[in-house]
Amino acid sequence: xxxxxxxxxxxxxxxxxxxxxxxxxxxxxxxxxxxxxxxxxxxxxxxxxxxxxxxxxxxxxxxxxxxxxxxxxxxxxxxxxxxxxxxxxxxxxxxxxxxxxxxxxxxxxxxxxxxxxxxxxxxxxxxxxxxxxxxxxxxxxxxxxxxxxxxxxxxxxxxxxxxxxxxxxxxxxxxxxxxxxxxxxxxxxxxxxxxxxxxxxxxxxxxxxxxxxxxxxxxxxxxxxxxxxxxxxxxxxxxxxxxxxxxxxxxxxxxxxxxxxxxxxxxxxxxxxxxxxxxxxxxxxxxxxxxxxxxxxxxxxxxxxxxxxxxxxxxxxxxxxxxxxxxxxxxxxxxxxxxxxxxxxxxxxxxxxxxxxxxxxxxxxxxxxxxxxxxxxxxxxxxxxxxxxxxxxxxxxxxxxxxxxxxxxxxxxxxxxxxxxxxxxxxxxxxxxxxxxxxxxxxxxxxxxxxxxxxxxxxxx
Numbered sequence: 001x002x003x004x005x006x007x008x009x010x011x012x013x014x015x016x017x018x019x020x021x022x023x024x025x026x027x028x029x030x031x032x033x034x035x036x037x038x039x040x041x042x043x044x045x046x047x048x049x050x051x052x053x054x055x056x057x058x059x060x061x062x063x064x065x066x067x068x069x070x071x072x073x074x075x076x077x078x079x080x081x082x083x084x085x086x087x088x089x090x091x092x093x094x095x096x097x098x099x100x101x102x103x104x105x106x107x108x109x110x111x112x113x114x115x116x117x118x119x120x121x122x123x124x125x126x127x128x129x130x131x132x133x134x135x136x137x138x139x140x141x142x143x144x145x146x147x148x149x150x151x152x153x154x155x156x157x158x159x160x161x162x163x164x165x166x167x168x169x170x171x172x173x174x175x176x177x178x179x180x181x182x183x184x185x186x187x188x189x190x191x192x193x194x195x196x197x198x199x200x201x202x203x204x205x206x207x208x209x210x211x212x213x214x215x216x217x218x219x220x221x222x223x224x225x226x227x228x229x230x231x232x233x234x235x236x237x238x239x240x241x242x243x244x245x246x247x248x249x250x251x252x253x254x255x256x257x258x259x260x261x262x263x264x265x266x267x268x269x270x271x272x273x274x275x276x277x278x279x280x281x282x283x284x285x286x287x288x289x290x291x292x293x294x295x296x297x298x299x300x301x302x303x304x305x306x307x308x309x310x311x312x313x314x315x316x317x318x319x320x321x322x323x324x325x326x327x328x329x330x331x332x333x334x335x336x337x338x339x340x341x342x343x344x345x346x347x348x349x350x351x352x353x354x355x356x357x358x359x360x361x362x363x364x365x366x367x368x369x370x371x372x373x374x375x376x377x378x379x380x381x382x383x384x385x386x387x388x389x390x391x392x393x394x395x396x397x398x399x400x401x402x403x404x405x406x407x408x409x410x411x412x413x414x415x416x417x418x419x420x421x422x423x424x425x426x427x428x429x430x431x432x433x434x435x436x437x438x439x440x441x442x443x444x445x446x447x448x449x450x451x452x453x454x455x456x457x458x459x460x461x
Contacts, residue, residue, distance in 0.1 A: 065338065072336050072338055083108055083109070085108040089110060092152065092154075093152050094151055094152070095251060095289075096284060096289075098248065101240045102156035105238075114163070114177070115136065115138075115140075115166045116134070116171060117171070118171045124287045130260075134148070134228055135147025135227075137151065148253075148285045149253070150229070152234065154236065155233075156206065156238070158207075159206050162203050166194070168196065169197035172196065173196075179214040182204045189217040189218070209235045211309055212233045213232065213310075215231075215311065226254070232251060244303045247304070249307045249308075249309075250306055250307070252317045252372065254280070255279060255281070256277075257269050257279050258279075276314040291384070298389055300389060302361075307357055316349060318372050320347040320370075321360055322371060325346060325360070326346070326348060326359065327359050328341050367389070371383060
């Protein structure tokens with residue numbers, strides 16, 4: 001305390017009182033700010049939930065409901081008490097189509113019958129390249145002679161799948177199926193091994209939800225997978241994922257084949273397989289499976305879900321939508337509600353033998369280019385597909401501000417580059433490669449579409 005004789009006593013006392021008032025004012029202001037922030041956060045959360053009703057995937061809080069030391073296995077109804085599924089249910093389809101989601105609330109038994117086919121089939125139709133493919137089809141569907149990839153199967157957690165596999169008598173190889181969705185020796189492979197003319201059946205319980213690979217595991221397993229013996233099995237969680245406008249299936253795979261001969265036939269190349277150097281990388285078994293008349297279609301305002309399996313057999317995939325984003329990603333294709341999703345991803349990594357489930361929202365009209373962003377595989381090996389989004393322009397999201405600059409009749413040296421590209425005969429040709437996205441429209445006959453050209457696939461190195 002200041003003494004009365006201190007000429008600064010009054011000043012010190014006044015300053016002290018002023019500091020106390022300021023501290024109280026700051027405290028009240030801080031508390032009010034905190035309260036306002038909490039209220040604003042709650043209001044924002046409510047708005048986001050209401051605004052996204054029907055499209056809300058699992059949240060981190062949902063993930064916390066299952067401790068790490070507890071299993072997510074479903075409570076199983078004894079098999080003896082299970083009824084057969086309604087015959088109207090569809091459990092198999094051909095990619096990019098998928099069977100409809102299983103929305104019933106009880107566990108059932110359903111049946112799937114697959115046939116194995118061996119044939120010479122298209123691989124790169126734009127360049128007339130074919131190869132021998134082994135694969136699967138829905139039993140009795142004689143319109144399908146090339147079964148790579150195999151059908152997309154679908155069931156519900158807790159269901160019993162009764163699966164029959166028939167190796168057609170005209171085939172030459174023994175085959176089977178290892179289902180990654182199945183709990184049991186070899187995913188069922190040993191029990192389903194069949195020689196030409198034989199059939200075998202297993203009953204399996206679906207315990208975990210997600211998108212799973214299945215593939216042949218007979219004999220030289222890499223050789224069988226490299227010939228196209230794989231497919232996808234979707235297992236829906238007990239509570240189905242939120243409804244979307246479209247669901248599609250895409251499978252990435254690698255083709256280890258030689259140069260095509262004079263007839264366009266490219267044969268299996270074991271050296272390339274051993275070196276893990278595929279000549280082609282495709283979506284759904286063909287370089288053109290998701291192009292031109294086969295491109296996927298949605299509208300502005302719609303949401304699409306893609307079940308994606310990397311069939312491998314060696315390379316990881318870097319699944320990316322050029323011009324858009326993955327609004328939702330279910331990492332590793334694991335769709336149990338205890339898992340945390342990713343929002344707003346640019347590229348999602350999918351290991352060989354693994355999967356992902358992604359969702360995309362149509363925000364502006366365009367063509368989304370689906371690629372493996374290890375772009376050599378896209379531009380030189382065939383891993384590309386398209387989603388066409390139709391609808392009204394939205395300048396609040398995207399608009400072109402400056403008009404296009406007219407190009408000369410012949411591209412200048414600044415707008416092109418020379419690239420040596422190996423051709424089917426092993427020689428080299430010079431190709432003009434446009435370097436800029438400024439060539440997005442047609443100008444005087446020149447087009448750049450950010451997509452691989454057929455000459456790039458003729459004989460990828």
